[in-house]
Amino acid sequence: MESPDQYCRYLRGKNAYGLLEGGDKPFLNFDPATTTYWCLRTMGPVGPDSQPVHLSACGKEDRKCFTMPETEKTGE
Amino acid sequence: MNRFEYIKAPSIAEAIDMMDSTVPEAMVTKTGGSAKVVKAGGTDLLDLIKEGILEPGRLIDLKNIPGLDKLSYDKKNGLQFGPMVTIADLENSPEVKKHYRALYEAATHAATPQIRNMATMGGNLMQRPRCWYFRSSGHHCRKKGGTTCFAQIGQNQFHSIFLTNVCPCVHPSSLATALVAYDGKVELTGPEGKRVIALSEFFTPSEVNVTCENVATNQEIITNIMLPPVNEGTRAFYIKQGQRESYDWSMGDVAVVLQMDGKKCQDARIVFGAAAPIPLRREAAEEVLKGKAITEKVVVQAAKKALEGATPLAHNGYKVHLFQTLLKRTVMEAIG
Amino acid sequence: MANPNKKKVVLPVAPDTKTHAPAKHLYSKKVKLPYGVPGHDLTEMEREVSIDEPPALPINEKLNVIGKRTKRVDAIYKVTGAAKYTADIKLPGMLYGKFLRSPHPHARIKSLDVSAARRFPGVHAVHVLKMEPGGSVERESGHDVPAETYNLDELPLLRYVGQPIAAVAAESQYIANEAAKLIKVEYETKPFVLELDKARKKGAPIVFEEVIKDEGNEGDVGVQAAEEQKGNLRGPTTGSFLGGPRGDVEKGFAEADFILEKEFRTQVQTHCCLETHGVVSDWKPDMLTVYASTQNTAGVRDDLAEFFGLPKSKVRVITEYMGGGFGSKFGAGHYGVMATILSKKAGRPVKLMLDREEEHLVAGNRPNSHQMLKMGFKNDGKIIAIDLTSYGTAGVGLGAGVGRVAQDQYECPNFRTAQYDVFTHAGPGAAFRAPGNVQGVFALEQVIDEAAERLGMDPVKYRDVIDKHEVRKLMRMKGAEAFGWKYKKPGYDPGPIKRGFGMAQGQWTRFINLNSSATVRINKDGSVEVMSSVQDIGTGTKTILAQVVAEELGLMAEDITVKIGDTLYPDGPGSGGSVTAGSITPAVRNATYKAKMELLGQVAGAWDVEISDLETKNGEVYSKSDSSKKMSFGEATNKMRTNQVMATASRPDDYGGFEIGNGIGYGRLGSVQFAEVLVDTETGFIKVERVVAAHSCGRPLNPMQLESQINGGVIMGVGYALYEDRILDLNTGHMVNANLDQYKLPYSKEIPKIETVLIEHYGAFSSTDASGIGEPANIPTAAAIANAVYNAIGARLYELPMSPQKVLAALGVS
Amino acid sequence: MKNDSKERSPEQKKQGVSRRAFLRGAGVTTAGTVALASGMLSFKPAEPAPAKTAILGPGETEVTLMVNGQQRTVRIEPRTTLADALREHLNLTGTKVVCDRGSCSACTVWLDGKPVNSCMTLAIDVEGHEVTTVEGLAKDGELHPVQEAFIEHDASMCGFCTPGMVMSCAGLLARNPNPTLNDVKMATSGNLCRCGTYPKVFEATLSAAKKMK
Structure with a gap:
């Protein structure tokens, strides 16, 4: 399962394992093998398009419910 | 939990007058909050109500009726106790511990210390099976008046290996295993008066009545439980095997009461719990022991015999082996 | 928590495997920190750190509070019943919520009618979950707004028993429960599949139908698309953050002197938190306040803020006490969002706690696994190739991988894995205390045990050959000593009840969360507070924070007031993945140090000495050069110009940068456990008599609490090994043991005698150099028991739980 | 939920005296201070309980509990468990409900000194008995x-x-x-x-x- 370059704004994973590394190179611990995912819009493991939520599935812009991360919001 | 009315019965006679249903009946025919049922310790009753499978209209509480919580023992008449005697009362009775070892062992291994303080013996004998389909409001099984037995075709690792045709639940009372082994009797009081029947007759197999585990009618209350006296030659023991040693239901339990004349076994009563929908006497195995000196070899023979006719289900074949071991160990422990 | 909406975040497909260079600091200093294990190989490590960092802490022996057995600061509230959990919260006007959940494992809703529930006396709000539950909802208190209508195609397909459909809020829990039942639903049931083996076969009912990728192409999807989706199979995952495949596995097997190829199965385990998942949500126009039973207050706040479109500043989440999470209590949850929607609709606070059955069905579980592990060995014991194929199901969710330990626990040049997720019509899995590793170790460590036997080696000594982890070697040594380990041949015990000994080991990556901050406030009256949103989930976070502050200020732990579990305070880490101690304690120490410096600056001014001449110890502030200059801590704070001094600090990057990559598993959180069991070969029952658990977690902060957590890990492992099992009825899709009566957990008599061996191990990583213990304590237990069972009976059990049925079957008895 | 006439069972109507009516008629404002109809024993009843038996519920009824040495009067439905009465009505939330079926003993309180499961006990059942909760274990500020x-x-x-x-x-x-x-x-x-x-x-x-x- 390949990870996309960019993932949906509403994808959440249990990344409580935390950041493996800090500084200017954050590594988000989204281990595709063992971590569970949920969609913030449905609060469950199934997206609003009735498809499963996963790191490998929630990055594709051709998924109907995909939402771009808000890049402007923070002005960064 | 549905809403219900509540009344404290002042006497047995009035309680009988007030009640119109047994719990099993209330679960099959008197649904929708119309049944008036009696309540003793309430531990099983509340469980059924919380699961939503029993919706009583009124609980008639027996707790305030004086005299139902007495326990007495004498050499001539044996042990007698009222229906409101708790499991803890049996556990704490020096007479039970001294004279009725199998019952004592059954009492100390039942449920949790908290439940033993609450659960009464009347309620214990009347409690409903723990079959997880029966206990689930999502499964309308035969015991609740439905037409399907979900256990026969489903998850049955803790179910019975005998009398499995109609409903393979196991009787939940592990104390009953010991009481039947002691040839105990119950006194039932109804509008017509009292009747005394052997506990071995009290429990009814599913083949006879799938919706109810005993013969008590809708206006009968257990008012006394009696065990015959024991003597020097009586040897008894009880072993329960749960998946856990702490609080757990029985996967198999065995009570043995032997009448010994020196090394020779004159009479034997062997009862299996959690093997069938009723506490199950194993007469054929008893016959093997009778008249013989009890050796390991004889006991192994009896154990084999005891399991003849077993019809295990898809997931509980292990019980056949388990019961053989338990029977062997219980007999050996009984004769010391 | 990482917040993906901040900016575009690029995920590395395979993370950098190099060790990163130390962070650069504008002003830095060099400090020498303890490094290694006291009494074994303790030395010093010089690190360049920020000028703001406090001085190096010496080893525990030289400290007063840290490393000492310290009573839990909140124990008194727990033993007296005064501690208030989310389940205990009662707000004025509070309503009680209840869900209506799917009774079917796979169904479409044909019709839905909530009118009877809305009309039911005492009901204040009803909400139906649409595929996408809306954040803005009309107020319906008093039912003066028209009933919402539900377009059937807006309602989600039901895919597991327990899936939420709708919920009500009413004046009492009884009313809510009754009202929820009054919601009328007609279902069109569909075929379903529950078993891993069946779900991955062709022709099985499909949990997720094909995706319609291109709207213009809708008429054309069908067979082809479904094939692409591979039915219920997803994957395979071939790597993890530890890297991808390496070497040439086929070549490795060709070079092997012997190959062991075994199949293992593990069951679904449910978390069984004593306090169920739930919240009390209080929607007010100016602030949303949520009491949550969560492992991550900041995460719940972030979720709710995003969901309801609120600024984070308008959401406050509080977790004063919480009754267990074990990995399952992250995020706001469907219950958190539902309670908030209901509160918004009703205009009153709403309490929505799951009941025990719901807790089993929908609050998460440890996915099961079917692992095919093939390992090639050389005659000197070296592992030459590992190939792991695994399947696992997290129900309608994903995340059933198990491969991290096989990938990384032992040195092996050739490694390959394919891990598949399999969808079934069951409740979603969730992270559960060392997710993946517990399952993986059950397989890996049994194969290692078999290899040792094949090689004629003591399994402890064999691991010395193949395990590069230095500290784990020490754990094996000390653990074996405490256990009285003496290897005996399997099945040596002649009686029907056989004794056996076994051991296994595991590992957990040392994670930290840099988004961990705390504020320390010193008041004029001498009282001291530490504040962070980090929560204490029972591990003892409050106490270790008090210890760290107390050590720095020369006070005692009980002198410190710990205010945590509230997002009013600086963000703390979520408590999961064993990150908490390693993440928040350096932040707390640094904040304390900063505040202390401010305090000492004022004292130094009054005494006219240098700050560096002042020390705080034993409740006093004194001058190191002039013994006449001495005052109590309270006298010193009384000299402050302001009523309080206060400082906030965040977790800096690890001193020396963070290690990552293949070497990561050789990091610090190894665990080695030894088990002694009795197996009754005539009944099949196993009793675990004794466990020795040898662990390291960096600098131990509070050995007493560490023992407790290790006990907990072992006991949870005993449950996993012998008893716990989610049992689904294959005909109805219901979990038949969704209670604490038939879902069997260890109770008092199942508890082995547990002995803990703690290795104090310094890595010079941070100002406290502490790490967590939650995960590692749980990882090797089931494998150690399995190896001990094999040692007892000479027959191996490849499937969990090791029930009497399976033992008898392994013995060939029944 | 009000214990109004709608909810009175036929029996209550027959008897012609609901518990509330009785209270009003007796002119007392607090229950528990007087011995009421039989079956609703207050503590240390001044006289033996009268023979007549009252049907309580299904609506709320006043019940006087002796909790941690204090008389506490609550208005509860008969179905209310002791655990609920303690937690929801008396704010004694030290008693926890976990399994709600008597399988976990988190709700343990003492009834006349014996540990029992308050989740499997009806509050109405323990009138006249002494309940001790975890909050009542410490005496005079001294922990047990x-x-x-x-x-x-x-x-x-x-x-x-x-x-x-x-x-x-x-x-x-x-x-x-x-x-x-x-x-x-x-x-x-x-x-x-x-x-x-x-x-x-x-x-x-x-x-x-x-x-x-």
Whole structure:
């Protein structure tokens, strides 16, 4: 399962394992093998398009419910 | 939990007058909050109500009726106790511990210390099976008046290996295993008066009545439980095997009461719990022991015999082996 | 928590495997920190750190509070019943919520009618979950707004028993429960599949139908698309953050002197938190306040803020006490969002706690696994190739991988894995205390045990050959000593009840969360507070924070007031993945140090000495050069110009940068456990008599609490090994043991005698150099028991739980 | 829910006197201070209970409980469990409900000194009996030795099972001042702890027993 370059704004994973590394190179611990995912819009493991939520599935812009991360919001 | 009315019965006679249903009946025919049922310790009753499978209209509480919580023992008449005697009362009775070892062992291994303080013996004998389909409001099984037995075709690792045709639940009372082994009797009081029947007759197999585990009618209350006296030659023991040693239901339990004349076994009563929908006497195995000196070899023979006719289900074949071991160990422990 | 909406975040497909260079600091200093294990190989490590960092802490022996057995600061509230959990919260006007959940494992809703529930006396709000539950909802208190209508195609397909459909809020829990039942639903049931083996076969009912990728192409999807989706199979995952495949596995097997190829199965385990998942949500126009039973207050706040479109500043989440999470209590949850929607609709606070059955069905579980592990060995014991194929199901969710330990626990040049997720019509899995590793170790460590036997080696000594982890070697040594380990041949015990000994080991990556901050406030009256949103989930976070502050200020732990579990305070880490101690304690120490410096600056001014001449110890502030200059801590704070001094600090990057990559598993959180069991070969029952658990977690902060957590890990492992099992009825899709009566957990008599061996191990990583213990304590237990069972009976059990049925079957008895 | 006439059962109507009417007629404002109709024994009734039996519920009815040495009057439906009465009506939330079926003993309180499951006990059933909750264990500001020992030996983690554990262990020491490890295990054999505090619970209880001597 390949990870996309960019993932949906509403994808959440249990990344409580935390950041493996800090500084200017954050590594988000989204281990595709063992971590569970949920969609913030449905609060469950199934997206609003009735498809499963996963790191490998929630990055594709051709998924109907995909939402771009808000890049402007923070002005960064 | 549905809403219900509540009344404290002042006497047995009035309680009988007030009640119109047994719990099993209330679960099959008197649904929708119309049944008036009696309540003793309430531990099983509340469980059924919380699961939503029993919706009583009124609980008639027996707790305030004086005299139902007495326990007495004498050499001539044996042990007698009222229906409101708790499991803890049996556990704490020096007479039970001294004279009725199998019952004592059954009492100390039942449920949790908290439940033993609450659960009464009347309620214990009347409690409903723990079959997880029966206990689930999502499964309308035969015991609740439905037409399907979900256990026969489903998850049955803790179910019975005998009398499995109609409903393979196991009787939940592990104390009953010991009481039947002691040839105990119950006194039932109804509008017509009292009747005394052997506990071995009290429990009814599913083949006879799938919706109810005993013969008590809708206006009968257990008012006394009696065990015959024991003597020097009586040897008894009880072993329960749960998946856990702490609080757990029985996967198999065995009570043995032997009448010994020196090394020779004159009479034997062997009862299996959690093997069938009723506490199950194993007469054929008893016959093997009778008249013989009890050796390991004889006991192994009896154990084999005891399991003849077993019809295990898809997931509980292990019980056949388990019961053989338990029977062997219980007999050996009984004769010391 | 990482917040993906901040900016575009690029995920590395395979993370950098190099060790990163130390962070650069504008002003830095060099400090020498303890490094290694006291009494074994303790030395010093010089690190360049920020000028703001406090001085190096010496080893525990030289400290007063840290490393000492310290009573839990909140124990008194727990033993007296005064501690208030989310389940205990009662707000004025509070309503009680209840869900209506799917009774079917796979169904479409044909019709839905909530009118009877809305009309039911005492009901204040009803909400139906649409595929996408809306954040803005009309107020319906008093039912003066028209009933919402539900377009059937807006309602989600039901895919597991327990899936939420709708919920009500009413004046009492009884009313809510009754009202929820009054919601009328007609279902069109569909075929379903529950078993891993069946779900991955062709022709099985499909949990997720094909995706319609291109709207213009809708008429054309069908067979082809479904094939692409591979039915219920997803994957395979071939790597993890530890890297991808390496070497040439086929070549490795060709070079092997012997190959062991075994199949293992593990069951679904449910978390069984004593306090169920739930919240009390209080929607007010100016602030949303949520009491949550969560492992991550900041995460719940972030979720709710995003969901309801609120600024984070308008959401406050509080977790004063919480009754267990074990990995399952992250995020706001469907219950958190539902309670908030209901509160918004009703205009009153709403309490929505799951009941025990719901807790089993929908609050998460440890996915099961079917692992095919093939390992090639050389005659000197070296592992030459590992190939792991695994399947696992997290129900309608994903995340059933198990491969991290096989990938990384032992040195092996050739490694390959394919891990598949399999969808079934069951409740979603969730992270559960060392997710993946517990399952993986059950397989890996049994194969290692078999290899040792094949090689004629003591399994402890064999691991010395193949395990590069230095500290784990020490754990094996000390653990074996405490256990009285003496290897005996399997099945040596002649009686029907056989004794056996076994051991296994595991590992957990040392994670930290840099988004961990705390504020320390010193008041004029001498009282001291530490504040962070980090929560204490029972591990003892409050106490270790008090210890760290107390050590720095020369006070005692009980002198410190710990205010945590509230997002009013600086963000703390979520408590999961064993990150908490390693993440928040350096932040707390640094904040304390900063505040202390401010305090000492004022004292130094009054005494006219240098700050560096002042020390705080034993409740006093004194001058190191002039013994006449001495005052109590309270006298010193009384000299402050302001009523309080206060400082906030965040977790800096690890001193020396963070290690990552293949070497990561050789990091610090190894665990080695030894088990002694009795197996009754005539009944099949196993009793675990004794466990020795040898662990390291960096600098131990509070050995007493560490023992407790290790006990907990072992006991949870005993449950996993012998008893716990989610049992689904294959005909109805219901979990038949969704209670604490038939879902069997260890109770008092199942508890082995547990002995803990703690290795104090310094890595010079941070100002406290502490790490967590939650995960590692749980990882090797089931494998150690399995190896001990094999040692007892000479027959191996490849499937969990090791029930009497399976033992008898392994013995060939029944 | 009001105990109004709509909810009166036919029997109540027949009897012609609902509990409320009785109260009004008697001109008393607080229940529990007078001995009411039989079956609703107040504490230490001045006279033997009258023979007539009252049907209570299904709506709310006044029940007087003796909790931690104090008389507390609550308005509850008969279906209300003791655990609910304590937690929801008396704000004694130390008693926890975990399994709600008597399988975990988190809700343990003492009824006349004996540990019982308050989740499987109807509140209305314990009128006339003494209830002790974890909040009532400390006396005169002094913790019970078991509570002290739990703190000393770190016998609580998340703390949710702790009140039940404390009540089980203190209950054991009340009836057996010289317990063995096995006795402690027996006494807690119905108490579930998911965090795994058992070893420390055993240790603490044995230590408390020693100190109590």
